[in-house]
Amino acid sequence: MADGQLDDAAPGNRTDYWRSRRLPRLRLMQAALTDHSYPTHSHDAFVIAATEAGGSTFYSRGAHQTARPERLLVFNPQEPHAGHLNHSPGWRYRAFYLGEEALKDLGVETESTDLGADGGADGGIDLGFAHNAIDDPALVRAFLALHRRLDRCDPLLADELMQQSFGVLFRNHGRAGRADPEEALDDRRLARALELMRARHGEPLLLKSLAQEVGLTPFQLIRRFRKRLGMTPHARLLQFRLEAAARAMRQGAAPSLAAVEAGFYDQSALTRSFKRAFGVTPGQFARAERRNSYQDPKTVDT
Structure with a gap:
């Protein structure tokens, strides 16, 4: 099936979830949804999702936006978000879940000390993303290629794919500081x-x-x-x-x-x-x- 096309003959929701063989602390998911809605929730890890076909509507940071092919979705740890298919007949996507340790394991080069890649005051990696939606077709293709081939390709190619996806993402769209929305409360x-x-x-x-x-x-x-x-x-x-x-x-x-x-x-x-x-x-x-x-x-x- 080509990217951007949905299989109308496969109703229902299908999901795969696994740990990478090459980077065991990196979790991956592949989903094909036709009627699933995500309530408001958050994750204890970064979420990076690339749409293969279809799309959905998601709510985060006080606004409704859309997931679609050629748009990458990113959510910071503990960032509340929700989603539903809305008028789309389905949504097929691949996602990465990066906790603190998995982020360190990646070893990608950000080329910027401003991102705090060498660690914050507590030894953690201090970076985050200012926007949930990134319109970058080439970056989406890079993440889809990485997701499909990470554990089934030559190690050198895997390293290149990680630099072309995670490296570009952090370098071009990351920002210093990863404020927990709850820790930042002044209430x-x-x-x-x-x-x-x-x-x-x-x-x-x-x-x-x-x-x-x-x-x-x-x-x-x-x-x-x-x-x-x-x-x-x-x-x-x-x-x-x-x-x-x-x-x-x-x-x-x-x-x-x-x-x-x-x-x-x-x-x-x-x-x-x-x-x-x-x-x-x-x-x-x-x-x-x-x-x-x-x-x-x-x-x-x-």
């Missing part, structure tokens, strides 16, 4: 509410009690969450729980145990929320994290 009451939710994500929380602890009414708390973070308190609590479940599965916990530890009622509740937010099931995620060596990804139809 002390909202920041305190987030701190409490992060610490107690595994417990049943009541809106009234949480609001009282930070000196707000329930209505005021909801309004501040919506205005500053683009999501409700419950949506943010759900995100904390999803992040906790993902951490547990990365450490080897089975999805059933990760669900309980993270505060979900049962594994089915985790599965529903995890699939909606991240496009893959906890089982797919856990299997990819358990692999000590690369295996071809398994496709799951939903």
Whole structure:
């Protein structure tokens, strides 16, 4: 099938998720969606997505934009965003997920000390992206080529592909500083509410009690969450729980145990929320994290 064309004979949502054999801390996903909508969520890693065919509408930074071929999407860690197909018959894309360690493993040359590639004060790589949508057809093609060939080509070619994709992205579109939207809050009451939710994500929380602890009414708390973070308190609590479940599965916990530890009622509740937010099931995620060596990804139809 050529890029830019959808296969109308393949209804439903199909996703693959795996870890790179060459860079095991780099996660990759391939998706073909016909009816999936992503609720407001975030990731603990950079997300870079290249559209192969079709498109979608996504919401981030207070604005609606579109995903389409020849446009690269980038989201900083912990940056809330949502998406749905809108009027498109489907969306086929490939994505990279780069946590802090995977970013270091890439070893791409940014040619700019301004990006903080040598590490910030805490030893982390201090960079981010000012825009979610980058209209650069050549860069999209470079990322698609890397995604398809990273683990199935000569090492020298893989290095070249990484320089042509990640290297160009960081050099041309990266910026110094990678502010966490929550750490940057100057609203002390909202920041305190987030701190409490992060610490107690595994417990049943009541809106009234949480609001009282930070000196707000329930209505005021909801309004501040919506205005500053683009999501409700419950949506943010759900995100904390999803992040906790993902951490547990990365450490080897089975999805059933990760669900309980993270505060979900049962594994089915985790599965529903995890699939909606991240496009893959906890089982797919856990299997990819358990692999000590690369295996071809398994496709799951939903």
